[in-house]
Amino acid sequence: MSVVTFDPEKDPANPPVGGGLSRRELIKSVIATGAVVSAGSLLGGCGSGPGETQTAVGGVERLISLNINGKVRRVDVVPHETLAMTLRYKLGLTGTKLGCDRGECGACTILIDDTPIYSCSTLTHSVRGRAVTTVEGLQAADGSLHPVQQAFVDELGPQCGFCTPGQIMTSVALLRANPNPTREDARQALAGNLCRCGAYDHYLNGVMRAAQEA
Amino acid sequence: MATKDMMRPFQLFQPESLDGALALADKHGGDGWIMSGGNDSLSWFKDRVKSPVAVIDLGGVTDLVGIRETANGIEIGAQTTLTEIAESDVIQSKFSVLSDAARHVATPQIRNVSSIGGNLCQDTRCWYYRDGLDCYRAGGTKCYADTPEGMNREHCLFNADRCVAVTPSDTAPAIVALDGQMTIAGPNGTRTVPAEEFFIGPAIDIERMTVLEPGEILTTITIPNTFSGATFYFEKVADRNSWDFALVNVAAAIIEDGSTISDARVVCGGVECVPKRLTVVEEVVKGSSRDEETAALAGQSAVRGATPLNYNHFKIPLMENLVKRAIRDA
Ligand SMILES: Cc1cc2nc3c(=O)[nH]c(=O)nc-3n(C[C@H](O)[C@H](O)[C@H](O)COP(=O)(O)OP(=O)(O)OC[C@H]3O[C@@H](n4cnc5c(N)ncnc54)[C@H](O)[C@@H]3O)c2cc1C
Ligand code: SF4
Numbered sequence A: 001m002s003v004v005t006f007d008p009e010k011d012p013a014n015p016p017v018g019g020g021l022s023r024r025e026l027i028k029s030v031i032a033t034g035a036v037v038s039a040g041s042l043l044g045g046c047g048s049g050p051g052e053t054q055t056a057v058g059g060v061e062r063l064i065s066l067n068i069n070g071k072v073r074r075v076d077v078v079p080h081e082t083l084a085m086t087l088r089y090k091l092g093l094t095g096t097k098l099g100c101d102r103g104e105c106g107a108c109t110i111l112i113d114d115t116p117i118y119s120c121s122t123l124t125h126s127v128r129g130r131a132v133t134t135v136e137g138l139q140a141a142d143g144s145l146h147p148v149q150q151a152f153v154d155e156l157g158p159q160c161g162f163c164t165p166g167q168i169m170t171s172v173a174l175l176r177a178n179p180n181p182t183r184e185d186a187r188q189a190l191a192g193n194l195c196r197c198g199a200y201d202h203y204l205n206g207v208m209r210a211a212q213e214a
Numbered sequence B: 001m002a003t004k005d006m007m008r009p010f011q012l013f014q015p016e017s018l019d020g021a022l023a024l025a026d027k028h029g030g031d032g033w034i035m036s037g038g039n040d041s042l043s044w045f046k047d048r049v050k051s052p053v054a055v056i057d058l059g060g061v062t063d064l065v066g067i068r069e070t071a072n073g074i075e076i077g078a079q080t081t082l083t084e085i086a087e088s089d090v091i092q093s094k095f096s097v098l099s100d101a102a103r104h105v106a107t108p109q110i111r112n113v114s115s116i117g118g119n120l121c122q123d124t125r126c127w128y129y130r131d132g133l134d135c136y137r138a139g140g141t142k143c144y145a146d147t148p149e150g151m152n153r154e155h156c157l158f159n160a161d162r163c164v165a166v167t168p169s170d171t172a173p174a175i176v177a178l179d180g181q182m183t184i185a186g187p188n189g190t191r192t193v194p195a196e197e198f199f200i201g202p203a204i205d206i207e208r209m210t211v212l213e214p215g216e217i218l219t220t221i222t223i224p225n226t227f228s229g230a231t232f233y234f235e236k237v238a239d240r241n242s243w244d245f246a247l248v249n250v251a252a253a254i255i256e257d258g259s260t261i262s263d264a265r266v267v268c269g270g271v272e273c274v275p276k277r278l279t280v281v282e283e284v285v286k287g288s289s290r291d292e293e294t295a296a297l298a299g300q301s302a303v304r305g306a307t308p309l310n311y312n313h314f315k316i317p318l319m320e321n322l323v324k325r326a327i328r329d330a
């Protein structure tokens, strides 16, 4: 089957620094390409279902353009693929975590046009033409952290850190919609992000600090 | 047994009009699956308990999105999200029981993608059924929940008929309390049924929760002005305030004439396969004043005839108290 391979040198989201690949980028590219191959076989399963080798008759086209973190990415997406799968295993954007894969934890939270949603419970084909933002898309052009990320660091928000990208994305969406939330507003907004470590108060401190400092 | 694995492949269709969606739904019939926000749909597919050949994504059918005020009430497109309903000015000012109910569903992220149509049409959460066991509702010959060892803490108190599953929706009791009318489009045209008749129990059809036939799409929910600006109450009790489905919820719409109740509709979820309209309670409170005594009587009459299972006796006092509070504190 045809899969889009990930060539970091050609990837507009990841311009080569100083003409060549840094060690970190090289490792990332190997991980990403490896993941593409394994995800391809995982997604296709061992059966030959509709759409595995060709576009399903009358159904969606597999090769689609996605708008991810402000860049247009061409990617081959099977009809039954979730956005979390595409982001992590086709595009190498592993900042988005998969905790439960059924809408029950919030680790996979990303933004669609500034609205937080669970990428594990959304088909990739459903977000064509929409602006997708993942945690990788938050840093400024000079590489500095987003105010929410910085505030989470300053407030020692994460404990193990697994839920952190999701907590960040939900908090960013909250502050875009409501730059001056009360602590209760923040609690309600973050009610769909589970933290196994129970670091909720630290995250709330982080959101309130980010709101103050913005 | 269900496997927690990738979904089985399916064809995905993304029509951009209701007509397009209806044609696809008609063409694929029982092999097709209407998908709205996908929260319920995708978990069935991931568990491989349901494996449709063709999935018809309503996401592009923009004619089904939005809330419209008319002379007689409001019309809500089935594809309107729960967030839009919770935040709608017109719903908050005229029918706040519905915006309140929508706000109590699941989590913000789920409300951002779930539609009111999906929330009303979603299947029951009985875990035996959802895990793919061959129970009555799945076309088999036994109920795993209604056995001495069955885990039935979440199951029903009323009108069991082989199946003891309950309605999971938080918005459904509010829609029934408001006397919502459901417009359904299908291969043979359009029909409208009262919300109260839209939901069906196992005695009518054990394999479906609504009157929808394969190929039919719920298009609009119309709320008449009957209870516009009335006194409302919504309360949900669940194990956690996020994510969890209601153990019991209550939605009430009350019209007062001076100090007496002139009209009321009171509905509970989580106690029967359908949102349970409590007509006895309504009769008890009509003509009375809204006080402690009337509320206590309402609570007592609400649970009359309840037949608990092994692990859900607690739902009886819970339901009694919720109905009592609905009348007293609305
Ligand atoms: C973790 C979790 C927690 C939840 N907690 C709650 C809760 O506390 N309270 C609550 O009320 N709900 C809860 N839900 C349900 C959720 O809010 C959604 O409403 C529900 O999953 C379905 O909405 P959806 O738009 O995602 O529809 P889908 O999942 O796409 O569809 C659900 C069903 O409705 C059918 N359908 C959808 N739209 C139409 C239409 N227009 N015409 C005909 N058929 C249609 C589909 O075929 C499918 O069978 C929860 C869901 C999850 C995953
Ligand atoms: S309660 Fe209904 S859905 Fe659950 S096991 Fe029994 S028959 Fe099946």
Ligand code: FES
Pocket (backbone or CB within 6 Å): A097, A098, A099, A100, A101, A102, A103, A104, A105, A106, A107, A108, A109, A118, A119, A120, A121
């Ligand atoms: S991985 Fe999506 S909500 Fe848990």
Ligand code: FES
Pocket (backbone or CB within 6 Å): A157, A158, A159, A160, A161, A162, A163, A164, A194, A195, A196, A197, A198, A199
């Ligand atoms: S920091 Fe460990 S899960 Fe939240």
